[in-house]
Amino acid sequence: MEKLILRRVGMDHPDSEEMILNFGPQHPSTHGVINFIVETDGEVLKKAVPDVGYLHRSIEKIGEGVAYPGFMPYTDRVDYVAAMFANEGYALAIERLLKIDAPPRAHWLRAISGELVRIASHLVSVGTMAMDIGAFTPMLHGIRERETINDLIEELCGARLTYNYHRIGGVAFDAPNGWRDRVLKFLDHFDAFLVEFDRLISFNEIYIRRLANVAVIPGALAIDYGLVGPNLRGSGVDWDLRRDLPYGPWALPEFREKVKWSVPVGTGFMGTPGDCYDRYYIRCLEMKESSRIARQALESLPEGEVMAKVPRKIKPEAGEALGRVESARGELAYYVVCDGTEKAYRLRARTGSFTAMGIIEDISPGLMVADLVALIASLDVVAPEIDR
Amino acid sequence: MTAAAAKKHDRTPRIGANPRGVVLGTLAIGLGLPSALFAAVLVLSPVTKPFMIDAFIRNVLGQDPATFGYRNLLYGLSVAILAFVLINFGAIVSGMTVWWEMRVSSRMQSRVGYNRVGAGGFFQWVADAVKLLLKEDLIPAEADQLLFRASPYFVLTGFALTFVALPFGESLIAADLNVGIFYLIAVTALVVVGILLAGWSSNSKWALFGGMRSAAQVISYEIPAGIAIMIPVLMAGSLSMQDIIRAQGPWPWQWFLFTNPASLVAFLVFFISQLAEGNRTPFDLPEAESELVAGYLSEYSSFRFALFFLVEFGNLWVMAAIAVTLFLGGWQVPFAGPELFAELKGTGGMPGLGWWALQIVSMGVFALKTLFVLNLIVWVRWTLPRIRVDQMMVLCWKYLVPFAFVAFVATLLWQILLVQVPVARPVTGFALVGATAVVAAFFIRQTRRNIAAAGDRVDLTNW
Numbered sequence: 001m002e003k004l005i006l007r008r009v010g011m012d013h014p015d016s017e018e019m020i021l022n023f024g025p026q027h028p029s030t031h032g033v034i035n036f037i038v039e040t041d042g043e044v045l046k047k048a049v050p051d052v053g054y055l056h057r058s059i060e061k062i063g064e065g066v067a068y069p070g071f072m073p074y075t076d077r078v079d080y081v082a083a084m085f086a087n088e089g090y091a092l093a094i095e096r097l098l099k100i101d102a103p104p105r106a107h108w109l110r111a112i113s114g115e116l117v118r119i120a121s122h123l124v125s126v127g128t129m130a131m132d133i134g135a136f137t138p139m140l141h142g143i144r145e146r147e148t149i150n151d152l153i154e155e156l157c158g159a160r161l162t163y164n165y166h167r168i169g170g171v172a173f174d175a176p177n178g179w180r181d182r183v184l185k186f187l188d189h190f191d192a193f194l195v196e197f198d199r200l201i202s203f204n205e206i207y208i209r210r211l212a213n214v215a216v217i218p219g220a221l222a223i224d225y226g227l228v229g230p231n232l233r234g235s236g237v238d239w240d241l242r243r244d245l246p247y248g249p250w251a252l253p254e255f256r257e258k259v260k261w262s263v264p265v266g267t268g269f270m271g272t273p274g275d276c277y278d279r280y281y282i283r284c285l286e287m288k289e290s291s292r293i294a295r296q297a298l299e300s301l302p303e304g305e306v307m308a309k310v311p312r313k314i315k316p317e318a319g320e321a322l323g324r325v326e327s328a329r330g331e332l333a334y335y336v337v338c339d340g341t342e343k344a345y346r347l348r349a350r351t352g353s354f355t356a357m358g359i360i361e362d363i364s365p366g367l368m369v370a371d372l373v374a375l376i377a378s379l380d381v382v383a384p385e386i387d388r
Numbered sequence: 389m390t391a392a393a394a395k396k397h398d399r400t401p402r403i404g405a406n407p408r409g410v411v412l413g414t415l416a417i418g419l420g421l422p423s424a425l426f427a428a429v430l431v432l433s434p435v436t437k438p439f440m441i442d443a444f445i446r447n448v449l450g451q452d453p454a455t456f457g458y459r460n461l462l463y464g465l466s467v468a469i470l471a472f473v474l475i476n477f478g479a480i481v482s483g484m485t486v487w488w489e490m491r492v493s494s495r496m497q498s499r500v501g502y503n504r505v506g507a508g509g510f511f512q513w514v515a516d517a518v519k520l521l522l523k524e525d526l527i528p529a530e531a532d533q534l535l536f537r538a539s540p541y542f543v544l545t546g547f548a549l550t551f552v553a554l555p556f557g558e559s560l561i562a563a564d565l566n567v568g569i570f571y572l573i574a575v576t577a578l579v580v581v582g583i584l585l586a587g588w589s590s591n592s593k594w595a596l597f598g599g600m601r602s603a604a605q606v607i608s609y610e611i612p613a614g615i616a617i618m619i620p621v622l623m624a625g626s627l628s629m630q631d632i633i634r635a636q637g638p639w640p641w642q643w644f645l646f647t648n649p650a651s652l653v654a655f656l657v658f659f660i661s662q663l664a665e666g667n668r669t670p671f672d673l674p675e676a677e678s679e680l681v682a683g684y685l686s687e688y689s690s691f692r693f694a695l696f697f698l699v700e701f702g703n704l705w706v707m708a709a710i711a712v713t714l715f716l717g718g719w720q721v722p723f724a725g726p727e728l729f730a731e732l733k734g735t736g737g738m739p740g741l742g743w744w745a746l747q748i749v750s751m752g753v754f755a756l757k758t759l760f761v762l763n764l765i766v767w768v769r770w771t772l773p774r775i776r777v778d779q780m781m782v783l784c785w786k787y788l789v790p791f792a793f794v795a796f797v798a799t800l801l802w803q804i805l806l807v808q809v810p811v812a813r814p815v816t817g818f819a820l821v822g823a824t825a826v827v828a829a830f831f832i833r834q835t836r837r838n839i840a841a842a843g844d845r846v847d848l849t850n851w
Binding site: 019021027028029043130133134135136137140141144188189192193195196199201204206207209210368369370371373 | 493497601679681770775776777838841843
């Protein structure tokens with residue numbers, strides 16, 4: 001194994017002057033436990049090879065061992081920064097297997113909670129990115145706002161991180177009294193915060209120079225490597241599952257009628273399309289859009305049940321289903337094969353962070369050590385989502 | 389929630405939220421400790437001069453200084469006491485700077501910050517220091533033992549020696565060397581030797597990266613810093629710290645910063661270079677946490693780590709004090725020219741009380757200006773991101789060095805102009821101070837607008 005890695009980074013020549021650096025697994029900016037085997041020539045990278053698997057918990061295998069409803073809390077652990085989407089994807093897959101649909105209010109709550117969590121996840125992403133570039137203050141400002149979202153989500157489902165909010169056929173709890181107004185109040189504050197955040201860091205000259213034109217991923221290459229979500233849109237590819245392959249609430253005609261929004265796409269805001277700055281700023285724009293979506297959805301929140309009629313014992317007919325959702329880290333899909341029993345025959349999660357890791361090896365040659373940090377941060381990888 | 393319960397759960401970092409005894413104790417020590425140190429410097433630095441000791445031998449001991457056998461011993465003893473006081477001053481100022489920086493940064497970042505040890509967490513630096521001293525002094529097996537052990541002392545020496553030529557007040561300086569500023573540049577360069585040794589001897593790749601970055605950075609930025617320092621030297625016609633201050637006046641329009649358009653540029657170049665030499669954000673590349681883990685400090689622990697840390701924060705005072713000396717009028721007290729100092733000092737051996745009072749005022753002026761610049765450095769650190777290695781080099785060689793040279797030549801021409809047109813100096817002073825005030829007013833107005841736009845209340849507390 002070691003030899004293989006050495007050959008991959010081109011260190012099988014004993015007389016080379018390059019240095020091999022183990023960038024991780026315990027490193028402040030690898031966002032969890034990821035290892036990068038980095039070959040450097042001074043400050044310039046020859047290559048950085050990601051070495052994943054330090055956080056593997058065999059969640060997919062667990063999914064084949066527990067009954068369908070029992071797997072829901074495990075999905076939280078697939079992506080604990082934006083657990084709502086990991087819930088939603090699984091719920092969607094099983095609902096498709098059962099051929100049921102959640103009631104409208106549940107769909108609305110899924111969309112609202114999802115957009116709030118998207119904001120929270122993007123706040124962590126842009127904040128840690130600023131921190132990796134060396135600015136500590138924006139990160140804590142982001143965390144401060146996320147704290148309010150955590151409070152709101154806690155009111156909704158009792159959890160602040162691993163929500164376990166979705167159920168097969170709906171959501172676990174209805175919104176409590178006054179929640180709607182509190183969220184709207186937060187969104188008013190948040191829109192002003194975004195302007196301040198841009199002034200604090202997004203338009204900082206040093207920050208722009210650190211990110212613009214760095215680690216450019218062209219759109220075609222992004223598609224080849226299967227990048228998804230903000231990373232793909234940052235490369236200028238206009239693709240968002242919520243609009244292009246609508247699911248759940250996004251597929252409801254009345255929801256689409258009441259909630260108007262747009263998909264921000266990277267156009268080279270400060271440099272080349274697909275550079276680190278695009279991937280960063282696309283997230284700032286998405287937070288703005290998410291706030292807009294959540295506001296409109298809250299204003300048109302219908303009354304009614306939050307759970308569909310679901311059989312007590314969930315035992316779908318044999319078959320297979322794919323639940324794809326647009327997570328904060330891009331497309332998150334659960335592929336479930338059912339053999340007619342209470343447990344899945346095969347469960348597979350497709351996550352955005354895993355494919356994002358693949359492109360690092362291709363993009364890294366010629367970057368500097370500091371740029372590698374920016375690249376990892378701009379891809380917004382979350383270690384549990386890579387390994388599952 | 390009742391008011392009492394709200395108060396109980398109130399975790400806001402208000403200093404008044406502590407019991408009165410803790411507040412008073414913290415205030416007493418927090419003000420008393422620096423006051424005692426300043427008082428020691430105040431008393432010792434004029435008294436430990438050779439002519440004062442000669443006077444002591446002549447008047448008190450009744451001996452002839454030329455033939456008194458213990459004269460050299462007395463000289464040595466006085467210097468040792470002064471050195472002890474100064475190195476303690478450096479260490480304690482460094483600790484308090486840590487507290488200050490952490491409080492200011494927590495205010496900037498909407499977090500609670502230090503609030504456990506003493507009122508406002510003031511004694512956190514003592515607790516941290518004690519903790520570090522109790523830790524195991526770990527030396528990696530593969531490290532170069534000797535250099536690894538020695539390098540913190542290089543750093544500390546480079547830091548401690550600066551206090552020899554650092555002024556505190558009108559007559560308050562350990563040694564007013566006639567090459568004062570040159571000496572300061574020379575000894576601060578020792579710090580980079582220590583950092584480079586630390587990086588090399590740790591036998592860690594991260595530490596090596598940090599050491600190399602530090603060497604490249606400090607050596608590069610010494611050039612623009614050196615040229616920028618030449619500008620006040622040219623204007624004062626002396627390398628001595630006290631003479632540079634004496635060439636300026638107490639009012640802003642008499643400071644070197646404003647009396648010459650080129651020195652404004654020089655100040656900026658000097659300030660940026662000092663940030664780089666002190667490894668402060670945006671130039672904290674050698675210890676860039678998100679890139680190099682902890683850079684050259686990666687393998688250090690315990691006392692050796694504490695020494696590095698002490699120097700890093702203590703250097704803030706040194707940086708700020710040098711900037712104040714060169715550009716911001718130093719200890720000059722309004723309405724107190726050199727004649728007043730000479731008059732109050734009298735001709736006898738021991739100066740009168742009025743002279744001592746004036747010394748205290750000059751010391752206070754100098755300390756306040758230094759704290760202001762120090763605070764500026766803290767604000768910069770918690771505002772800006774870090775620049776990249778190549779950008780750091782580009783900034784130095786493509787921008788700062790040419791600007792410093794231009795300012796240097798402009799100052800030469802300016803000095804020639806001043807001989808012909810002496811009125812240019814006050815006119816520029818007033819004009820530049822006015823322009824700065826206008827810019828500051830606009831800045832404050834824009835800041836207020838921005839805060840109002842975000843729906844926040846304007847809160848001017850610094851911590």
